[in-house]
Amino acid sequence: MTGMKPFKTLLPRAEALRIIEGNIGRVGRIEEVSIEGASGRVLAEDVTAGFSVPPFNRASMDGYAVRAEDTFGASGFNPNRLKMIGVQHAGEFFEGIVGKGECVQVATGSPVPEGSDAVVMVEFTKLDGDYVEIQKPAYPGANISPVGEDIKTGDTVIEEGEMLTPAKVGALAALNRETIRVYEKPRVAVFSTGSEIKPLGSDLSPSQIYDVNSYTLASIISANGCEPVIKGIVPDDRESIEASILDAASHDLGVFSGGSSVGVRDLFGEVVEELGEVLFHGLQVKPGKPTLFGIVEGTPIFGMPGYPTSCLSNAYIFLTPALRAMAGLSPAEPRRVAARMSARFVSSSGREQFLTVRVRDGVAFPAFKKSGAITSMAHADGYIILPVNLDVIEEGAEVEVTLFS
Amino acid sequence: MTGMKPFKTLLPRAEALRIIEGNIGRVGRIEEVSIEGASGRVLAEDVTAGFSVPPFNRASMDGYAVRAEDTFGASGFNPNRLKMIGVQHAGEFFEGIVGKGECVQVATGSPVPEGSDAVVMVEFTKLDGDYVEIQKPAYPGANISPVGEDIKTGDTVIEEGEMLTPAKVGALAALNRETIRVYEKPRVAVFSTGSEIKPLGSDLSPSQIYDVNSYTLASIISANGCEPVIKGIVPDDRESIEASILDAASHDLGVFSGGSSVGVRDLFGEVVEELGEVLFHGLQVKPGKPTLFGIVEGTPIFGMPGYPTSCLSNAYIFLTPALRAMAGLSPAEPRRVAARMSARFVSSSGREQFLTVRVRDGVAFPAFKKSGAITSMAHADGYIILPVNLDVIEEGAEVEVTLFS
Numbered sequence: 001m002t003g004m005k006p007f008k009t010l011l012p013r014a015e016a017l018r019i020i021e022g023n024i025g026r027v028g029r030i031e032e033v034s035i036e037g038a039s040g041r042v043l044a045e046d047v048t049a050g051f052s053v054p055p056f057n058r059a060s061m062d063g064y065a066v067r068a069e070d071t072f073g074a075s076g077f078n079p080n081r082l083k084m085i086g087v088q089h090a091g092e093f094f095e096g097i098v099g100k101g102e103c104v105q106v107a108t109g110s111p112v113p114e115g116s117d118a119v120v121m122v123e124f125t126k127l128d129g130d131y132v133e134i135q136k137p138a139y140p141g142a143n144i145s146p147v148g149e150d151i152k153t154g155d156t157v158i159e160e161g162e163m164l165t166p167a168k169v170g171a172l173a174a175l176n177r178e179t180i181r182v183y184e185k186p187r188v189a190v191f192s193t194g195s196e197i198k199p200l201g202s203d204l205s206p207s208q209i210y211d212v213n214s215y216t217l218a219s220i221i222s223a224n225g226c227e228p229v230i231k232g233i234v235p236d237d238r239e240s241i242e243a244s245i246l247d248a249a250s251h252d253l254g255v256f257s258g259g260s261s262v263g264v265r266d267l268f269g270e271v272v273e274e275l276g277e278v279l280f281h282g283l284q285v286k287p288g289k290p291t292l293f294g295i296v297e298g299t300p301i302f303g304m305p306g307y308p309t310s311c312l313s314n315a316y317i318f319l320t321p322a323l324r325a326m327a328g329l330s331p332a333e334p335r336r337v338a339a340r341m342s343a344r345f346v347s348s349s350g351r352e353q354f355l356t357v358r359v360r361d362g363v364a365f366p367a368f369k370k371s372g373a374i375t376s377m378a379h380a381d382g383y384i385i386l387p388v389n390l391d392v393i394e395e396g397a398e399v400e401v402t403l404f405s
Numbered sequence: 406m407t408g409m410k411p412f413k414t415l416l417p418r419a420e421a422l423r424i425i426e427g428n429i430g431r432v433g434r435i436e437e438v439s440i441e442g443a444s445g446r447v448l449a450e451d452v453t454a455g456f457s458v459p460p461f462n463r464a465s466m467d468g469y470a471v472r473a474e475d476t477f478g479a480s481g482f483n484p485n486r487l488k489m490i491g492v493q494h495a496g497e498f499f500e501g502i503v504g505k506g507e508c509v510q511v512a513t514g515s516p517v518p519e520g521s522d523a524v525v526m527v528e529f530t531k532l533d534g535d536y537v538e539i540q541k542p543a544y545p546g547a548n549i550s551p552v553g554e555d556i557k558t559g560d561t562v563i564e565e566g567e568m569l570t571p572a573k574v575g576a577l578a579a580l581n582r583e584t585i586r587v588y589e590k591p592r593v594a595v596f597s598t599g600s601e602i603k604p605l606g607s608d609l610s611p612s613q614i615y616d617v618n619s620y621t622l623a624s625i626i627s628a629n630g631c632e633p634v635i636k637g638i639v640p641d642d643r644e645s646i647e648a649s650i651l652d653a654a655s656h657d658l659g660v661f662s663g664g665s666s667v668g669v670r671d672l673f674g675e676v677v678e679e680l681g682e683v684l685f686h687g688l689q690v691k692p693g694k695p696t697l698f699g700i701v702e703g704t705p706i707f708g709m710p711g712y713p714t715s716c717l718s719n720a721y722i723f724l725t726p727a728l729r730a731m732a733g734l735s736p737a738e739p740r741r742v743a744a745r746m747s748a749r750f751v752s753s754s755g756r757e758q759f760l761t762v763r764v765r766d767g768v769a770f771p772a773f774k775k776s777g778a779i780t781s782m783a784h785a786d787g788y789i790i791l792p793v794n795l796d797v798i799e800e801g802a803e804v805e806v807t808l809f810s
Contacts, residue, residue, distance in 0.1 A: 035620055036620065036623055036633075036635065037627070039624035039627060039628060040628075053614070053779075053780075054614060055609065055611065055614065056611055056612060060712070089600065090599055090600055090601035090612070091599065091600030091601035091602070091610075091612055091613055091641075092600070092612055093610065093611055093612045108711065108712065109599060109601050109614070109663075109711060109712070110601060110612065111611070111612045150779060150780055150781070151780050155780075157780050157783070158783065165624075165783065165809065165810065166621045166624035166625050166628070166717060166720075167621065167714075167717055167779060167782040167783040167785070167809075168783045169620045169621060169624045170617045170618075170620055170621040170624075170713055170717060170779045170782070170783070171779050171780050171783045172620070173605060173615055173616060173617045173619070173620040173621075174614070174615055174617050174713070174779050174780075175615075176605050176606065176615050177605075178605045178606055194495055194496070194514060195494065195495055195496030195497070196495035196496035196514050196515060197496070200578060200581050200582075200583045201581065201583055204460065205496075205498065206460065206461055206498055206516070207461060207495070207496055207497055207498045207515065207516045208460075208496055209458070209459060209460065209514070209579070210578055210579055210580075210581050211578060212575045212576075212578045212579050213575075214578070215440055215441065215574050215575055215577070215578040216571045216572065216574060216575040216578075218441055219444035219570075219571035219574045219575075220571050222442070222444060223444060223445075223571070228441075230441065236496075258514075306513065306514060307465075307513070307514075308575055308579070309572075312571060312572055312575060315571075333740070335738070335740060374458075374555060374572060374575045374576050374579050375458075375555055375556050375560075375562050375576050375579075376555075377572040377575070378562070378563065378570065378572040378573040378575065378576045380572070404570065404572075405570065
């Protein structure tokens with residue numbers, strides 16, 4: 001009859017997050033990946049330019065490479081006529097030198113021939129046999145990207161620890177980096193406990209339900225830069241719980257859900273304490289009171305509530321920051337929208353409450369009929385946070401909804 | 406000397422987006438995937454419940470299952486004493502019936518035994534030998550999730566066309582769905598054109614640069630629910646361009662970048678017109694004027710600017726909506742922040758301008774020194790849109806920055 005004890009002290013959310021943050025480190029293992037699939041990964045090296053980009057003075061417009069002084073005073077009514085001495089195709093190299101009164105046709109991206117110091121856009125020119133009418137003056141340097149304008153040899157272009165974006169992947173390509181060293185995705189072991197929980201595909205007896213939490217947790221883990229390893233369901237006995245906690249400790253993080261059946265909740269906490277250290281057990285939040293966080297053999301271990309919506313809700317709030325910190329990603333920046341409450345809501349939990357809502361036309365509707373149904377959660381848009389000391393939100397009151405995605 | 410023609414008419418952004426939207430359809434091919442990796446995918450079937458969840462009346466708290474009327478009038482000072490006739494472990498099935506004056510110990514998630522109609526939380530009880538002191542009354546139904554509360558047999562739980570979230574994956578697991586039918590990711594062929602562009606790993610002559618756009622485009626394509634197929638660099642001749650456009654047409658979408666070298670830009674448009682139809686060529690936006698959109702053999706074809714930052718910038722604005730529509734994803738909801746301009750900015754392009762900026766402490770700094778350098782873009786946070794008719798933003802003026810991610 002042990003295990004029926006209520007929690008002694010409940011930790012506020014901010015304190016729990018501080019404890020998590022203080023005990024999570026970035027995973028340092030490194031792998032080399034192709035830049036083709038590297039967007040979203042975290043760089044494990046400083047990327048330094050081995051050459052300048054552009055590697056030559058480059059035309060940034062289609063037009064004519066000229067000596068700028070030859071264009072001074074030109075206008076549509078009084079164009080300056082320059083002799084076209086050749087064509088500079090992109091990807092080729094024009095050998096001649098642009099002299100006084102001369103020009104060379106250039107295309108966007110092509111080198112600017114020697115002797116010229118400006119490009120006049122084709123829009124302000126007119127071709128007339130071997131001559132080009134220049135209808136607008138250009139200043140020296142006009143429409144030219146000088147060598148090294150983008151990247152100079154030796155520049156550190158992207159630094160260790162930065163997350164690769166499409167533009168950063170582009171910078172890697174510009175520097176001829178086909179592969180790149182990134183941090184490995186942290187491996188997160190996921191276990192479900194509770195003897196009423198059965199694996200998908202099995203037959204259920206009338207008191208059993210299917211494992212939901214392994215799949216919601218794996219989705220959250222993947223979405224935050226980590227690699228989930230679904231380990232299945234742990235039998236409700238000390239030996240099995242011990243073995244699975246030790247198995248979890250061989251990963252970068254272990255996440256257990258459930259253990260809500262009589263005795264198991266405390267048994268789990270006891271075993272974590274025995275093998276390592278429990279840093280908190282019991283949170284002043286609703287849903288999600290029974291959340292546990294500890295360290296075993298240097299590996300952080302989460303014990304999440306067994307109720308699927310409580311488990312998922314707490315995963316968004318407490319697990320996500322841990323996952324992102326391990327992966328080296330910056331904290332998720334939540335999107336928030338203002339809304340008005342659809343109806344009066346009364347809470348008297350004495351805990352900070354996360355109220356899951358749907359938002360329609362600026363109105364927030366509580367998503368749950370009664371207890372935490374996973375289907376209601378499936379169509380919720382986000383949540384409202386009710387402080388510990390707030391018991392009532394009136395109908396029509398303005399609330400801030402944090403969106404799930 | 407063809408191909409040096411300026412664009413005749415420039416299409417405004419909104420009109421271009423309308424044309425794209427009107428010519429993009431969702432890809433209808435279906436595949437079956439494990440729910441383990443299904444988050445983010447788009448459902449290709451209605452998911453209907455084959456059984457109710459919970460499949461039994463379930464305790465939602467640890468405590469004692471009772472007949473509610475046996476608790477009426479109970480208090481801490483005057484507890485009601487009930488005889489405990491057994492323990493209902495989660496995952497097992499208690500065979501007895503709770504009679505008048507009796508109770509059964511239950512755990513969160515376990516079935517509620519026959520005869521009982523309420524659960525009293527363990528916090529409001531005291532065990533005393535074979536008896537339990539009930540210190541607080543419970544109403545009928547208290548702390549019980551009735552059968553089918555979450556999902557009823559025959560309910561459509563998730564509908565075709567919905568994107569799977571962690572919670573929806575959880576609902577699938579609750580219904581014992583190990584695999585699920587989703588729409589295939591659209592396959593998008595990516596080509597670079599321009600004879601100055603060379604594949605990564607090759608040696609460059611002094612007028613050549615590496616292919617950047619294939620990699621930035623592939624990153625954008627992956628991030629928006631599609632599958633990039635990098636096809637490499639297309640030689641600058643009519644036959645090669647024709648062959649690659651026909652190759653593109655055998656995918657769900659084709660994206661070409663470049664073709665900025667003399668003649669190629671118009672050659673590309675000519676070939677699209679010859680093989681199919683050009684829907685627009687030339688946009689009233691800066692950067693990104695030379696963007697083309699057409700249809701060949703039923704497949705939408707994009708021709709993006711060759712300049713890496715123009716290409717990427719236009720991919721965010723014009724390609725992303727097309728990718729998401731094909732994948733069946735709802736439009737990306739951009740995050741926007743208010744900022745103040747770091748310095749006066751003058752634009753006189755006569756086009757709508759996308760000004761790439763870094764945001765630091767609420768101040769927006771234009772990201773580019775001069776032309777569109779990919780490294781500057783790599784460290785930009787987002788962009789400001791300057792309308793066609795706005796030429797100047799004053800220092801300190803409030804601007805709205807659309808963030809890249």
